[in-house]
Amino acid sequence: MSHGETIWTEDPPFPKNARDAVENAQLRRNIRKATTTIRERRASVVAEMPDWQALRETGQAIKDDVLAHLDRYLEQFEQAALARGAEVHWARDADEANSIVTSLVQQTGEHEVIKSKSMLTEEIGLDDALQKRGITAIETDLAELIIQLGHDRPSHIVVPAIHRNRAEVREIFLREMEDAPADLSDDPHALADASRRHLRRKFLQAKLAVSGANFAIAQTGSLVIAESEGNARMCLTLPETLISVVGIEKLVPTFRDLEVFLQLLPRSSTGERMNPYNSVWTGVTPGDGPRQVHIVLVDNGRTNVLRDEVGRQALRCIRCAACLNVCPVYERAGGHAYGATYPGPIGAILTPQLVGVEHASKLPFASSLCGYCYEVCPVKINIPSVLVKLRHDSVRAKKHPAEDAAFAAAATAMKGRRGWTAALRFAPLLRFFRRGGPPPIAQWTSVRDLPDPPKHSFRDWWVKEHTAQHAERGDGGSS
Amino acid sequence: MSAREAILARVRDAIAPAHLDGAAEIPRAYRQRIDADIDTFLSRLHHYQARTRQVTEQELDATVRAALAERGARRLVAPDGIPDPWLEGLEPLRDDPPLDPHALDQSDGLISTCAVAIAETGTIVLDGSAGMGRRVLSLVPDYHLCVVRSDQIVGSVPEAIDRLDPVRPLTFISGPSATVDIELVRVGGVHGPRTLEVIIAAG
Numbered sequence: 001m002s003h004g005e006t007i008w009t010e011d012p013p014f015p016k017n018a019r020d021a022v023e024n025a026q027l028r029r030n031i032r033k034a035t036t037t038i039r040e041r042r043a044s045v046v047a048e049m050p051d052w053q054a055l056r057e058t059g060q061a062i063k064d065d066v067l068a069h070l071d072r073y074l075e076q077f078e079q080a081a082l083a084r085g086a087e088v089h090w091a092r093d094a095d096e097a098n099s100i101v102t103s104l105v106q107q108t109g110e111h112e113v114i115k116s117k118s119m120l121t122e123e124i125g126l127d128d129a130l131q132k133r134g135i136t137a138i139e140t141d142l143a144e145l146i147i148q149l150g151h152d153r154p155s156h157i158v159v160p161a162i163h164r165n166r167a168e169v170r171e172i173f174l175r176e177m178e179d180a181p182a183d184l185s186d187d188p189h190a191l192a193d194a195s196r197r198h199l200r201r202k203f204l205q206a207k208l209a210v211s212g213a214n215f216a217i218a219q220t221g222s223l224v225i226a227e228s229e230g231n232a233r234m235c236l237t238l239p240e241t242l243i244s245v246v247g248i249e250k251l252v253p254t255f256r257d258l259e260v261f262l263q264l265l266p267r268s269s270t271g272e273r274m275n276p277y278n279s280v281w282t283g284v285t286p287g288d289g290p291r292q293v294h295i296v297l298v299d300n301g302r303t304n305v306l307r308d309e310v311g312r313q314a315l316r317c318i319r320c321a322a323c324l325n326v327c328p329v330y331e332r333a334g335g336h337a338y339g340a341t342y343p344g345p346i347g348a349i350l351t352p353q354l355v356g357v358e359h360a361s362k363l364p365f366a367s368s369l370c371g372y373c374y375e376v377c378p379v380k381i382n383i384p385s386v387l388v389k390l391r392h393d394s395v396r397a398k399k400h401p402a403e404d405a406a407f408a409a410a411a412t413a414m415k416g417r418r419g420w421t422a423a424l425r426f427a428p429l430l431r432f433f434r435r436g437g438p439p440p441i442a443q444w445t446s447v448r449d450l451p452d453p454p455k456h457s458f459r460d461w462w463v464k465e466h467t468a469q470h471a472e473r474g475d476g477g478s479s
Numbered sequence: 480m481s482a483r484e485a486i487l488a489r490v491r492d493a494i495a496p497a498h499l500d501g502a503a504e505i506p507r508a509y510r511q512r513i514d515a516d517i518d519t520f521l522s523r524l525h526h527y528q529a530r531t532r533q534v535t536e537q538e539l540d541a542t543v544r545a546a547l548a549e550r551g552a553r554r555l556v557a558p559d560g561i562p563d564p565w566l567e568g569l570e571p572l573r574d575d576p577p578l579d580p581h582a583l584d585q586s587d588g589l590i591s592t593c594a595v596a597i598a599e600t601g602t603i604v605l606d607g608s609a610g611m612g613r614r615v616l617s618l619v620p621d622y623h624l625c626v627v628r629s630d631q632i633v634g635s636v637p638e639a640i641d642r643l644d645p646v647r648p649l650t651f652i653s654g655p656s657a658t659v660d661i662e663l664v665r666v667g668g669v670h671g672p673r674t675l676e677v678i679i680a681a682g
Contacts, residue, residue, distance in 0.1 A: 188662065192660075
């Protein structure tokens, strides 16, 4: 099965990438500044909501209901969308999704598509797949444009260029954007203005757009996109053909359910009471927007996740990235260290489940299990509990000869009194391994301090003490 | 087996043990109504850097004309349903036949009404009916003047959802277009109108 770009690489794995990343002072400064800002903003707009916990409860319940009846909601969505003039396509994996989109583009005869930000199209590697067929995808979200022009990868779910500061963005624009003004400053206003002018011409000429969706409403067949810049609205309204690529877990049952998610999402993601634009559209609206509307429903590993009783809660995720912004590991390692489309705590539980834990075996360990991610999750995904479960799966999926030998030896020693007493006698020798020792012991000791082993065991002490007391008192009582 | 059948079969197989009959009971203990008033709505709009004016019904026509004059907006996109007195002395662009994107780009702005407004979040919602027009009209021009009647303002998001028709094309607008993509600094005005002005008319 093809997973597209869900993971870029397991080699080097997270621990190596993270070690390199924490030595990059610029990167750490950029991410620290950004995550600190967004954390404070989120905290203040969440604190003003007296019913925040009730909203989280409802968000969780709605998504759990969707997952428990996903087959029914998918069929209902398809029927409603068809009835309103959309065409619905289904894709088992990344390759199938890419080939559906490619052939839809080819049918129009166009060689250029404008794209609004979509994590799923990152996950399936759509831009590269289109490029191979001679079709250019133009990213229109400012952060995605910075990533595309910088030949870079996204490092955050909501603000993908969070690892770049204003000076770096200016350099990328000057180098790669043909119509960037020569005297471009690094003021974010000037940079945003350069992107407005660069993209406007492309928007006004576009015949074809590809989008994702934040929510798909089963009851009405509607799709919903939340955004800030208006680039998604351009994609949804200007071209003649719109292709929306949607993960099967994006469903919500009814239009009314939006009243919950339109409160949870903006406050959790960008720390706003409401993001500048939300669009809701249903199939084709005569005289308003695209005349051809395609919806591609994509599985690409989601049904694997659904199978796992503990892990399936990851499919509740509404991609707000609140868990990334509070994670001490993300803040220090950055998004690229995870080597996958979805970084941070949610990525650490989603990626191994989408591609199989054997292909991303280090990610469940990329966490200190502090639990902050669970606390801020708007749909109450218990990320730490899924991490622990995946650690278990990851350990079981691999052979561990050294540990197995150690535990076998421990089992033998603990079987009887004599073996245990003998083993304890050797315990003081462990002090030689406190900071070093030969492999595989060094793997453990190089990053952890062992406590000093006692000079003699409790048993030895007990025997000595009591023998002495007994000798003093001369009572010879049993011990 | 088609991809559709294959995916549905995989879903059914995955959820078989958890499958419940009938709809699950969804708890909804969050606030349905909020006593947020016009002042809250105004303060939210100011927070988004939108301009606002508050007038009586009698002052509305003159205020609209004054706002447009201040802006210097003459070639204004005017969807069907915009009252003539608002457009006196202007060269309104009618969207019939539909204006092409370049014409919208070169216009001085859009004047519209709205379907509903949300005080708590400072949001106006357009639904494409009379006075609002196609979605793209409120996107390509650089200036948007929106007239909101005070009885269209509800307190909470749930109250607004309750008033809306889901199969109309809906656009929720909360302030001018913005981005936080560079260092999370909020920068107003990326692709949508860089100036949003709201006139609230009593009644």
